[in-house]
Amino acid sequence: MDCVSGNVNINGSSKIAYVSQQAWIQNATLKNNIVFGNKVEKQKYDKIIKSCALGPDLAMLPGGDNTEIGEKGINLSGGQKQRVSVARACYSDADIVLMDDPLSAVDSHVAKHMFEKVLSNDKGFLREKTRLLITNNLSFLPFVDSVVVVKDGRISETGTYEQLMANKGDFSDFIQEFSTEHKESNGPMLLNRQESVISEKMGRSLSIEKDAETEKTKLIETEKTETGKVKFSIYMRYFKALTWLWLVIVVIGMVGMQLASVGSNVWLAVWSNDKPINGTQDTDQRNMRLGVYGLLGAAQAFLVMFAAYGMARGTVIASRSLHNSLLDRILRSPMSFFDTTPQGRIVNLFNEN
Structure with missing residues (x-):
């Protein structure tokens, strides 16, 4: 009215x-x-x-x-x-x-x-x-x-x-x-x-x-939270949601970045141990040393960005996969689940967990 x-x-x-x-x-x-x-x-x-x-x-x-x-x-x-x-x-x-x-x-x-x-x-x-x-x-x-x-x-x-x-x-x-x-x-x-x-x-x-x-x-049971060491099965569940392709990309990027970092340090140490001949250093050899060192630095920078992109892209895919899986299970739950589970707890499953 x-x-x-x-x-x-x-x-x-x-x-x-x-x-x-x-x-x-x-x-x-x-x-x-x-x-x-x-x-x-x-x-x-x-x-x-x-x-x-x-x-x-x-x-x-x-x-x-x-x-x-x-x-x-x-x-x-x-x-x-x-x-x-x-x-x-x-x-x-x-x-x-x-x-x-x-x-x-x-x-x-x-x-x-x-x-x-x-x-x-x-x-x-x-x-x-x-x-x-x-x-x-x-x-x-x-x-x-x-x-x-x-x-x-x-x-x-x-x-x-x-x-x-x-x-x-x-x-x-x-x-x-x-x-x-x-x-x-x-x-x-x-x-x-x-x-x-x-x-x-x-x-x-x-x-x-x-x-x-x-x-x-009690009609509403207290929500249980696990503490302590994370089980290996949890990691495997997340890696599965991440998909093996992006997991491999991240691993290759991280390993390659570390190898480039260690290689540049080793190369610099070898370069610093070169002995000058007659008080001078061969120009070609110096340029070669400098070029390799620069390539190792550029490779390290590229692999850092490569791993970061793979991590960002992979986590988005994993989040979407876990979200869709959770949403699918929520929608397929019996009506008794919604009657005995507070709505705030269900929302927290999506925006926090």
Whole structure:
């Protein structure tokens, strides 16, 4: 929706929390996803866990709230991830909380519980905060302070639930149509249901043994780095990526450069040991000595550039070969690899390793 007219003014010191329709999960433990770097206050934390109906879920996870859930939350359902996002917004203690239809990802019983314990004016954890809730669940509308009706991308009506019903406009017609099609067999909606309903609805017959070992709660394994002497097989792998042609060129260049360097020193030593005849030195012999020495120096310079070019060209080829091999293996990895491997680690494989 684009803003056609008007503006929104927010106090600069106000904190804003946002719960997106698609839950965002950080690559960390469930507790760290909720506290989000803030100081852990146990009483507040436990109250939020209860308000967001996460207690039964923590009981089912092998490590409780210390279980790693990964970047995409592969071991959580959509509703569980959404409740974690709502819990994060509650724990942030923000002055304004924007929620983009977070209750659509959970079942009706849990949605009612969360509305009562998180959003309602009576018992809600956020009752003293400004709450903006986007929802298509009409059963919650009688309990909100103000309703903004959006039709065809524009705001068509605003007011309390009673006012909009009295206006007999589009909202009233829609509510009556909805009520006719979706009559509840159990009478009016009751928000003050017992906590046990959640356990009965969400409880699963899973026998999970809770292990005290921290390692079993980890989803993301620590990256291993080898230290010490480099194995010969690693060198051979790199030489293979370098290709034998460029390896031979580099070796010939380096060996030839050293031979030219040693040869020029030996030639200079031999030249300096020549004895002059009658106090003079034969001009032809001197020119020959000088020419050979110059050729050895030029050969040394050429072989240095030859080896440097071979090294530069070969390392580029080796880098490209290793990069393509790594990329091929990454692309052929199973989806579980991407679910359990942080994206930053994958990027580091290409730009550092």
